Amino acid sequence: MASGSEVGEVAAPIEGALSGISSELSVRGEVVSIRVRPEDLREAAERLLRLGFDHVKAVTAIDRPGEGIIEVVYHASSYGNPGLTGIIAELRTSVPRDDPRVPTLTEIWPSALYQEREQWEMLGVIFEGHPELERLLLPEDFGGPPPLRKDFKIPTEGINA
Amino acid sequence: MSGAGSGERTLELLIGPQHPASGHMRLVAEVDGDVVVRLRPDIGYVHRTVEKIAETKTYLQTIPLIERPPLADTANHNLGYVMAVERLLGVEAPPRAQWLRTLLAEMNRIHSHLYGLGIHGIMLGSSTAFMWAFGDREIMIEMAKRLTGARITYSYMIPGGVRRDLPPGFAEEMEKALRYLERRLPDYDRIFFSNPVTRARLEGVGVLTREDAIRLGVVGPNLRASGVAYDVRRARPYAAYPELDFQVVTRSEGDSMARMLVRVGEIRESIRMIRQILARMPDGPILAERYAKMIPPKWRDYVRETGRIKFPAILASLRPPKGAEAVSRVEAARGEAVFYLVSDGGPRPYRMRMVTPSLRNVVLFSHLTRGCRVADIPAIYGSLDYFPPEADR
Amino acid sequence: MVCGLSGTVLVGNLERSARRAARWLVERTPVRGIRDWGIKFSLWPVHFTTACCGAEFAAASAPRFDAERFGFLPFVGPRQCNLMLIEGTLTRKMAEAAVWVYEQMPEPKFVMSMGACAIDGGIFWNSYNIVRPKDILPVEVFVPGCPPRPEAVARSIIMLQKRIERGESVGLRV
Numbered sequence A: 001m002a003s004g005s006e007v008g009e010v011a012a013p014i015e016g017a018l019s020g021i022s023s024e025l026s027v028r029g030e031v032v033s034i035r036v037r038p039e040d041l042r043e044a045a046e047r048l049l050r051l052g053f054d055h056v057k058a059v060t061a062i063d064r065p066g067e068g069i070i071e072v073v074y075h076a077s078s079y080g081n082p083g084l085t086g087i088i089a090e091l092r093t094s095v096p097r098d099d100p101r102v103p104t105l106t107e108i109w110p111s112a113l114y115q116e117r118e119q120w121e122m123l124g125v126i127f128e129g130h131p132e133l134e135r136l137l138l139p140e141d142f143g144g145p146p147p148l149r150k151d152f153k154i155p156t157e158g159i160n161a
Numbered sequence B: 001m002s003g004a005g006s007g008e009r010t011l012e013l014l015i016g017p018q019h020p021a022s023g024h025m026r027l028v029a030e031v032d033g034d035v036v037v038r039l040r041p042d043i044g045y046v047h048r049t050v051e052k053i054a055e056t057k058t059y060l061q062t063i064p065l066i067e068r069p070p071l072a073d074t075a076n077h078n079l080g081y082v083m084a085v086e087r088l089l090g091v092e093a094p095p096r097a098q099w100l101r102t103l104l105a106e107m108n109r110i111h112s113h114l115y116g117l118g119i120h121g122i123m124l125g126s127s128t129a130f131m132w133a134f135g136d137r138e139i140m141i142e143m144a145k146r147l148t149g150a151r152i153t154y155s156y157m158i159p160g161g162v163r164r165d166l167p168p169g170f171a172e173e174m175e176k177a178l179r180y181l182e183r184r185l186p187d188y189d190r191i192f193f194s195n196p197v198t199r200a201r202l203e204g205v206g207v208l209t210r211e212d213a214i215r216l217g218v219v220g221p222n223l224r225a226s227g228v229a230y231d232v233r234r235a236r237p238y239a240a241y242p243e244l245d246f247q248v249v250t251r252s253e254g255d256s257m258a259r260m261l262v263r264v265g266e267i268r269e270s271i272r273m274i275r276q277i278l279a280r281m282p283d284g285p286i287l288a289e290r291y292a293k294m295i296p297p298k299w300r301d302y303v304r305e306t307g308r309i310k311f312p313a314i315l316a317s318l319r320p321p322k323g324a325e326a327v328s329r330v331e332a333a334r335g336e337a338v339f340y341l342v343s344d345g346g347p348r349p350y351r352m353r354m355v356t357p358s359l360r361n362v363v364l365f366s367h368l369t370r371g372c373r374v375a376d377i378p379a380i381y382g383s384l385d386y387f388p389p390e391a392d393r
Numbered sequence C: 001m002v003c004g005l006s007g008t009v010l011v012g013n014l015e016r017s018a019r020r021a022a023r024w025l026v027e028r029t030p031v032r033g034i035r036d037w038g039i040k041f042s043l044w045p046v047h048f049t050t051a052c053c054g055a056e057f058a059a060a061s062a063p064r065f066d067a068e069r070f071g072f073l074p075f076v077g078p079r080q081c082n083l084m085l086i087e088g089t090l091t092r093k094m095a096e097a098a099v100w101v102y103e104q105m106p107e108p109k110f111v112m113s114m115g116a117c118a119i120d121g122g123i124f125w126n127s128y129n130i131v132r133p134k135d136i137l138p139v140e141v142f143v144p145g146c147p148p149r150p151e152a153v154a155r156s157i158i159m160l161q162k163r164i165e166r167g168e169s170v171g172l173r174v
């Protein structure tokens, strides 16, 4: 069973593995959060893979129109390395909202294949080098901005609906 | 059908979205004679934009919403989401509530596995398996109904606790139900699992190696059938799992048969766990003190006598701190479900990311069917226990 | 078509007239009653799962509730079915498929829609990707609930049977 201190123990090797990459590390429960610049994303992912983080659990993009950025967050963990299964590495980066481009991580983590595609579709993040960046969930004729962006409005309940 | 495949020899075969199995997706298979060259799952037929709608609902209203996609397996997803909300708010459910959550989660696992088994039976053309599994599933549903009041959409877990306490006489009834299920499992074995037809159609079909399973990030019984002993209940125990004695069922073959048998093994484990839970359930409140004391005084007696929570008004407008983020993962019946919540300090989630087990298993469709026969597609599809609404959300 | 009939020669489309006569006859009281009675007990819904309500639909056809006693038997091909049950939300992608399937079914055919979603969107009312079935198909019976209990499905089958019996069903009139 992984405990809080164990997460702290793992944070150190992660920090070591990421030396040379400008990154910010923080620990939140079972999650070790790593913020990197978009150009370092691939390098950081490769090093995490070498450390034993062998699959991606979730790829999430978050639209923040207030700051003019889109954040791309990868949650990676391990199946093969028993010491790491209790820990989630959260690799995050932000890209400008009007030109959201990040390199794809599908070659490093093939498990990101469908989720990157989904985030491309839902938030318009372009994963450069992704083998099949095409519609996944939406109908072919879907128009309008990517639906999970904040400027795509849907009706809401309440008086101001 | 068209000749638009990669060469002269291949045909494109469209399967679905209307087909005898659990429907709602299309498989685009490129076939050369009887052999599948390439298969592309065309999903999104049940994409109902849960993540977007969640941004317009409060944290409490989102609970029924996230239960809809995985309809046969609501309790586990409910638990995952509520855990994430609790982490945002810094609340913890009291021990009895944790045990009750675990109880419902395991009951749900049993009936969800039986659901998968029944659908798999239909895909293999075994109506008996469908009828039996769906009939026996009703027993767990009935028990869950006594506990929660609903057949399958329980919304039982709320931030800080659960909605209802155990009804009187529940443990005895449950014991009867479990004994019945235990008696039934050998019957299934005789008529379905060791049936020569089933074995011929499943053994050695759709083999997933351990390396591929890890590489592709497969989850749940599909992963464990390939020999990876990863189970969130073990890797990062939550609710009452740290105190329960159970085994992580794995197999090494990685074929369709193994995937099915892992589920059967898990039903047995769940039965064991439910017994332990009912025997060792701690006493105490079922809602965190922080919220319980906000229940209006005139309802307190009612709550004490019936064991049913009257929601304090605060639950309707939970506001986690600005900028808070939480990740939670649970072992749902079909595999690991991950919830990622981002708060902006308002009463609604700023971003709710829901990664369901089926979404992570979609990748298997193209991977496992390469080079198989057309007739093997349903056998493989069924063995994945794939539920399209869950993947599309 | 020209055909000889004991000396006289009739000119006209015999096939069409025959069909018209048959229709006339079928609409008369005793025959019509027998026909509708027959339709009533052979409602074969096509296997067309549109969303999560499908789980409860399956439970309705399973042993505990056993909808087959009403002559209700889910079947594979749309060509052999006369009932379409919209099981929950219709997304835009699925709506297209629903219309295809409906068009492939032989007449008379009936449409029932199950779940709050299939009435007016239900919990997904503000989704950008759904279609309300009543806008695209002639729905006869709505089954409220999210998901409706299997008993509700059974009840809705009986309602449809009554409508057929009384000749109110729109499916009979197409």
Ligand code: SF4
Pocket (backbone or CB within 6 Å): B068, B071, C051, C052, C053, C087, C088, C089, C114, C115, C116, C117, C118, C122, C123, C145, C146, C147, C148
């Ligand atoms: S009515 Fe409820 S159960 Fe049925 S499809 Fe809609 S959300 Fe799902």
